[in-house]
Structures are given as C-alpha cells and as structure tokens.
Amino acid sequence: MGGGSVTELKSKEELDNVLQSGAPVILHFWASWCDASKHMDQVFSHLSTDFPNAHFFRVEAEDQPGISEAYSVSVIPYFVFFKDGRSVDKLVGADPSSLANKVAKVAGSVNPGEPAAPASLGMAAGATVLEAVKEAAQENVSSQLNKQVQPSLGDALKKRLQQLIDSHPVMLFMKGSPEEPKCGFSRQVVDILKDEKVTFGSFDILSDNKVREGLKKFCNWPTFPQLYCKGELLGGCDIAIAMHKSGELKDIFRDHGIETVDGSGKSGISGSTGFSTTVASRLESLINSSPVMLFMKGKPEEPKCGFSGKVVEILQLEKVDFGSFDILTDEEVRQGLKVYSNWSSYPQLYIKGELIGGSDIVLEMQKSGELKKVLAEKVVINQKENLEDRLKNIIKSAPVMLFMKGTPDAPRCGFSSKVVNALKEEGVSFGSFDILSDEEVRQGLKVFSNWPTFPQLYYKGELIGGCDIVLELRNNGELKSTLSE
Numbered sequence: 001m002g003g004g005s006v007t008e009l010k011s012k013e014e015l016d017n018v019l020q021s022g023a024p025v026i027l028h029f030w031a032s033w034c035d036a037s038k039h040m041d042q043v044f045s046h047l048s049t050d051f052p053n054a055h056f057f058r059v060e061a062e063d064q065p066g067i068s069e070a071y072s073v074s075v076i077p078y079f080v081f082f083k084d085g086r087s088v089d090k091l092v093g094a095d096p097s098s099l100a101n102k103v104a105k106v107a108g109s110v111n112p113g114e115p116a117a118p119a120s121l122g123m124a125a126g127a128t129v130l131e132a133v134k135e136a137a138q139e140n141v142s143s144q145l146n147k148q149v150q151p152s153l154g155d156a157l158k159k160r161l162q163q164l165i166d167s168h169p170v171m172l173f174m175k176g177s178p179e180e181p182k183c184g185f186s187r188q189v190v191d192i193l194k195d196e197k198v199t200f201g202s203f204d205i206l207s208d209n210k211v212r213e214g215l216k217k218f219c220n221w222p223t224f225p226q227l228y229c230k231g232e233l234l235g236g237c238d239i240a241i242a243m244h245k246s247g248e249l250k251d252i253f254r255d256h257g258i259e260t261v262d263g264s265g266k267s268g269i270s271g272s273t274g275f276s277t278t279v280a281s282r283l284e285s286l287i288n289s290s291p292v293m294l295f296m297k298g299k300p301e302e303p304k305c306g307f308s309g310k311v312v313e314i315l316q317l318e319k320v321d322f323g324s325f326d327i328l329t330d331e332e333v334r335q336g337l338k339v340y341s342n343w344s345s346y347p348q349l350y351i352k353g354e355l356i357g358g359s360d361i362v363l364e365m366q367k368s369g370e371l372k373k374v375l376a377e378k379v380v381i382n383q384k385e386n387l388e389d390r391l392k393n394i395i396k397s398a399p400v401m402l403f404m405k406g407t408p409d410a411p412r413c414g415f416s417s418k419v420v421n422a423l424k425e426e427g428v429s430f431g432s433f434d435i436l437s438d439e440e441v442r443q444g445l446k447v448f449s450n451w452p453t454f455p456q457l458y459y460k461g462e463l464i465g466g467c468d469i470v471l472e473l474r475n476n477g478e479l480k481s482t483l484s485e
Contacts, residue, residue, distance in 0.1 A: 006041075006048050009057040012067055024054035024107040025082040029061045029073045031222050033213055036094040040077040043096045047103050054107035061222035065185050068223045069238045074304075076222045081106045091410075092302065097417065098410040153214055161211065161218045166231050168201030169258050173215060174225040175206050182206060185237035186225045192244045193227075197260040198253055230256050232306030232359075239305075246334075251344035252307075255358060279336045286333065288353045290323025291378070295337060296347040297328050301437060304328060307359040308347045314366050315349075320375055321390075321440060352378045387444045394441065395458050398431025400483050403445060404455040405436050412436060415467040416455045422470055426480045459483050 009015055009027065018025055028044050030037035041058065048056040061068045061076055071080050071087070079099060081089040083106045091098055153161075165171055170193065176182030178190045182204075193200050205212040205224055216222050219233050227234045229252060234240065243249040253260070287293055292315065298304030300312045304326075315322050327334040327346055338344050341355045349356045351374060356362060365371040395401055400423070406412030408420045412434075423430050435442040435454055446452050449463050457464045464470065464482065473479040 006045050006056045006058050009059045009064065009067065011064075012070065015057070015067065018055050018057075019082055019085045022084050024051075025057065026054060026103055026106070027057050027059055027067075027071070027080045027082075029059045029068060029071070029076055029078040029080075029222070031061050031076050031216065033217060034076050034222075037077045040094050040096065040099065043099055047100060051103060051107040054103070062216070062224065065183065065223045065237075069185060069236060072238060073223065074221055074235065095410070095412065097414070098406070098412070101410065153217055157210060157214050158218065161214055164203055164211065165228050168199075169230055169256070170198050170200035170253070171228040172200055172202045172225055173205050173211075173228075174202055175204065177204055178202050183224075188237055189225045189227055189240045192240050192249070196244065196249055196253060198258050199261060228306075229253065229258070232310065234305060248345065251338075255345045256360065279332060280340065283333065283336055283340045284353075286325055287350050290321075291352055292320055292322035292375070293350040294322050294324045294347055295327050295333070295350075296324055297326065299326055300324050305346075307345075310359045311347045311349060311362050314362055314371070318366070318372060318375060319440075351375065387440060388448065391441065391444055391448050392461070394433055396461050399460055400428055400430035401458040402430050402432045402455055403435050403441075403458075404432055405434070407434055408432050413454075419455045419457060419467055419470050422474045422479060426474065426483075428480060428483050459485075 006028075015025070015027075026044075026047075028041065030041060032038075044056060044058070048054075059067055061073055061078070071078075071090075075092055077094055079091040079102070080087050081091075081102055088106060089102055091102055164173075172178075172186075172189060172193065174181060174183075174186035174189065176186060178200075181187035181190055190202075203211065205215070212224075215226065219226065221233060221236065223236055225237060225240075227236070227240050234243070234249075234252070240249065243252070286295075294300075294308075294311060294315065296303060296308035296311065298308060300316075300322075303309035303312055312324075325333065327337070334346075337348065341348060343355060343358065345358055347358060349358075349362055356365070356374070362371065365374070402408075402416075402419060402423070404411060404413075404416035404419065406416060408424075408430075411417035411420055420432075433441065435445070442454070445456065449456060451463060451466065453466055455467060455470075457466070457470055459482065464473075470479065473482055
C-alpha cells in the first residue's frame with residue numbers, strides 16, 4: 001500500500017494494523033449519492049500521489065457503520081487524520097484547500113530540508129476540479145446550514161419521508177425490526193429505547209431502498225440507525241448511547257411530553273442540588289457573557305442535535321447577535337447548568353441573564369411574535385450604534401488584526417491564505433476573525449472601513465489594506481516594520 005493510491009477500507013482491524021505502523025493515515029468518509037463526496041474524492045486521489053508515504057483510505061460511510069460511528073461521522077464528506085497511531089485532526093465538508101493543508105500537516109515532507117509537496121499549497125488538483133468542488137461545497141454548506149433537502153429528492157418522496165418521521169413522537173429508522181434487528185447498532189438503540197420505557201415507531205430501511213437512500217440526503221446523515229424525537233433528528237447509535245448514559249435522553253423525552261410505558265415519567269432532578277460557589281459564579285458569568293446566550297450542543301455553524309439547530313435557525317432568522325457555548329465540551333457546565341437553571345435538557349436560551357427555555361418554547365414564542373418583542377425590549381437598543389462599537393472592539397482586540405475567510409489554520413479562500421502565510425513568514429503574531437461566521441460583521445465592516453473585499457488587515461485600529469497591499473509590503477521588506485511602528 002502507499003505509493004500514491006487510495007484503498008477501500010474494509011474493516012476496523014485493517015485500520016488498526018496500519019495505525020500501529022505509526023505512518024500518517026487519512027480516512028475519507030464518503031457516499032456514492034453525494035456529489036460533493038465524488039468531487040472531493042478526486043482531490044483526495046491527487047493528494048495520495050503527492051504524499052506517497054501516507055496511507056489514504058476511502059470509507060463508504062453507510063457500509064462501514066462501525067468505523068463511521070467510531071469517529072462520530074454525521075455529515076459527508078468527512079475526513080479524519082492520524083499521526084503516530086492516533087487521530088490528530090478532522091475536516092467536515094467539501095473544502096479542497098483545507099484538505100490539502102491538513103494532509104500536508106500530517107504527511108509533510110519526510111526530510112526537513114525538502115520543500116513540501118505542491119498539495120500543501122492546495123495545488124494538487126487541477127483548477128477545474130477545484131472549481132467543481134467549490135461549487136459542490138457551496139451547495140453542501142447551504143444544505144447543512146438550512147437543512148435543505150437536496151434537489152434530487154422528488155416532492156412525493158420528501159412528503160413521504162416527512163410523514164414517516166412524524167408518524168410517531170419517537171421514531172427509529174433501523175435495519176430490521178425491534179423484535180429482530182439486522183445490525184448491532186440498531187439492536188443497541190432498540191435496547192436503549194426499551195430501557196427508557198418509551199413507546200416508539202420503527203421503519204426497516206432494508207425493506208425500502210427509496211426511503212433508505214432518500215433519508216440520508218433528507219437529513220444529511222449518512223448512516224443508520226437514525227433516531228428522531230418530535231420530528232427532529234437526535235442522531236445515530238453513538239449519540240443515543242452517550243445521551244442515555246448521561247440521563248439526557250430521559251430529559252429530552254420528558255421535556256417533549258413523551259409518555260413512559262409504565263406512566264412514571266415524573267423524574268425531577270435527582271441527587272444533591274448543592275454545588276460549589278465557584279461553579280455557580282462560573283455559570284453566572286457565562287450566562288451573562290452575551291445579552292443573548294445560547295447553551296447548545298455543538299457550534300452555531302455545526303449544531304450537534306436537531307433541537308439546537310432549530311434555535312440557531314430562529315435566532316438567525318430574527319437577525320440577532322448571540323453568544324453560544326458548546327455544552328459537549330464541558331461536563332461541569334453541562335451538568336451544573338441543569339441544576340442552576342432547574343431545566344434539565346439542552347438547548348437553553350438566556351436573554352439578559354434570564355432563562356427563556358428550550359427549543360419548544362423558543363419556537364412557540366417566535367410563532368406568536370413574542371420573541372421579537374422580548375428581544376426588542378431587552379437587547380436591541382440602537383442596533384447601528386451597537387454594531388459600530390462592536391466592530392471597533394473587535395478591530396482593537398489585537399494590535400495586528402486580520403479579518404479573513406476561515407481561520408489561520410484553515411483559510412477558506414486563497415487571498416486569506418496568502419496574507420496568513422505572509423504574516424507567519426515575517427513572524428508577526430496576529431489576531432483573526434472569521435467573517436464567514438458572522439454576516440453582520442462581514443457586511444458592517446465593508447461600510448465601516450470603506451473597503452469592499454476581504455481579507456482586511458488592521459494595525460492598532462487602522463486599516464492597512466487587503467491581500468495586494470500586504471504582499472507588496474512584504475515584497476518590499478516593509479511588512480514587519482509597518483506592523484511594529
């Protein structure tokens with residue numbers, strides 16, 4: 001293996017054997033129905049020839065549920081990077097230049113003296129491939145963000161899938177039936193639901209290929225089983241197990257009015273409610289760290305559960321700035337907040353330090369127009385003035401400040417990438433802001449600085465310029481001195 005080829009990965013054992021060698025390994029989780037996957041696979045193949053010392057594996061996400069679940073694959077394309085036998089990085093979505101950069105990072109030139117292969121500059125794939133991938137990536141991102149159904153699903157099928165998902169408050173799409181599951185992951189989720197004592201509907205995806213393929217696109221989740229609650233996707237086997245263990249599944253079912261089979265759905269918060277004052281004050285400062293604060297699973301650009309995604313969507317629809325905290329990254333906050341707010345599930349939305357509620361309440365308030373009213377009363381005092389102050393604060397948050405597309409580790413456009421490289425080459429330390437993550441900043445800054453494009457580089461609050469000016473300063477040997485006057 002190696003020597004510039006992509007291998008189909010057939011088992012976890014095969015992967016473990018290669019990992020033991022300590023060589024760099026890159027996995028590409030893909031699906032034949034996903035166009036973005038196919039385009040990224042071309043880039044992946046080019047990279048395998050540029051980095052012959054690394055092992056490149058392609059994994060059909062649904063045919064290998066064990067491997068997909070092991071690395072929490074929920075969206076495709078999805079890449080996992082290994083070095084010295086352990087996973088060190090991942091990439092979600094179709095982004096060829098990030099893929100090239102990350103591959104170069106784990107599989108860079110063997111001898112320190114050698115220049116990195118062209119792939120590290122994102123040049124591995126021909127221009128046409130990169131263009132095609134960019135377009136696919138655009139579509140892919142918008143379908144993830146808006147949970148839009150890919151256009152190839154017919155209206156009749158969409159309607160049928162929606163009806164199936166909504167046919168029971170708790171609905172499981174699985175292989176086989178609850179009495180006779182046809183795969184270990186489906187069996188585990190069935191056992192969990194029985195343990196939770198909830199009544200659930202199920203659908204055997206092996207019995208209907210249209211539903212099986214359609215559902216993957218419809219909810220942008222490539223593997224089975226898939227568990228839904230009140231029409232929202234909770235996730236697959238590994239997520240169900242984690243939520244069951246933490247007691248969160250019970251909370252979600254209770255908060256959404258799901259009856260337990262023996263009728264005993266009354267479980268208050270158990271255990272001691274006393275927790276240290278340090279945790280309490282930490283929670284308080286987090287809750288007040290932004291006028292509108294959302295405690296959710298995942299990040300706004302990549303929610304890790306349907307209910308969190310729904311609230312993010314509503315806040316974006318209301319065009320309101322909000323802070324967020326990913327409770328999956330901090331067990332102390334996750335458990336503490338349930339007690340602190342006496343609210344047992346996530347997401348939780350706070351406005352000016354007051355708990356508003358979870359996704360059901362936020363949705364109801366939005367429909368009745370009450371959310372707009374609360375936001376107007378409590379938060380949005382002269383939005384324009386607010387935005388200007390906010391921009392000034394971000395610009396001054398570091399002496400050298402770069403507004404770019406993406407992050408310094410994973411730039412999302414060539415111009416941003418060039419400026420990052422120029423600053424790094426000169427040894428200049430700088431702060432950065434990803435304008436793709438915040439439409440208000442992106443549009444506001446163009447007006448504020450009277451400069452219509454990105455990236456934009458600032459020094460001590462003053463605009464230096466965009467990519468051309470930065471490169472010109474570097475070529476004249478003036479960049480470092482300009483940024484340290």
